[in-house]
Amino acid sequence: MLDTSVRLLELLSLLQLKRDWTSSELADRLDVSTRTVRADIGRLRSIGYPVDARPGVAGGYRLAAGTAMPPLLLDDDEAVAVAVGLGAVATRGLGVEETSLTALAKLEQVLPSRLRRRVEAVREATSVVPRAEPPLDLSVLGAVAAAVRGRERLRFGYTKSGGGEGARNTEPQRLVSWGPLWYLLAWDLDRDDWRIFRVDRMVPHAPTGARFRPRVIPEGSAVDYVIGRVSRAAWKYRARVLVHAPAAEVAAKIPIPVDIEMVDESTCHVELGSHDPDRLALWMAQLDVDIEVIDGDELAAAFDRLATRLHRAAGGAFTT
Known part of the structure; x- marks a missing residue:
């Protein structure tokens, strides 16, 4: 018995x-x-x-279903299926990436070694259609997520955008998924300041075991802070425009943090940028509001090129 x-x-x-x-x-x-x-x-x-x-x-x-989620028992096949499924969801841009990754980190922490090998075998044997973005190593993502969840200092090798490499010693605060990329917001202990790292450029070292207390995230939101910093760092061209629409309406239409300054109830100034002024002009035209370029010759020229293309596309349809 x-x-x-x-x-x-x-x-x-x-x-x-x-x-x-x-x-x-x-x-x-x-x-x-x-x-x-x-x-x-x-x-x-x-x-x-x-x-x-x-x-x-x-x-x-x-x-029966209860008011709280109790622990579940999974057999070997079920545990492997859940781990593989969570890993796939974490990289598909379905809006539940962070939750999926947290659950995956918890599950992989308790998986027996024989099941971890099965999960890795499935991942290694699976191919996906290549995308322009770099492939994401789920083992790296899982290690970073575990450090964030466990409030454990994280040491890792890092490759900068220019190709330079170095070692970082951090207090990992939050993972942020933006499009196909994952970013880590962390307090850099060597630089005594906040830093943002792309996870696909990280190579985690052995766990440190050293704990830390979470810090207050700048601007109150990890998402706003990361997107704002990453966007500005990527801007090759900057511009300032007058938008003939209320500031709140413009903010609701722009999915990324930008500087919006209210002029009056019906207009506002917006400072933004891009690495490609032609794409920026096309994107801003889709806001469906009147815009005047105040500062930014590249954006003004891009609007002029866009207007010429649209006029040429219309041909003689509106001539009399």
């Missing part, structure tokens, strides 16, 4: 396996009496598992 703790795990696994069980079925599977089954059901309820009971001679039990 199984001891109590092992029997409870087996009982929980059975309840998750199918929707309804009679008392006698559970008693037979566990090789105990129906009285013991009732006692074990009570123990499961006491630790948060919502088990419904049906009265009567043919009465039985069902694991």
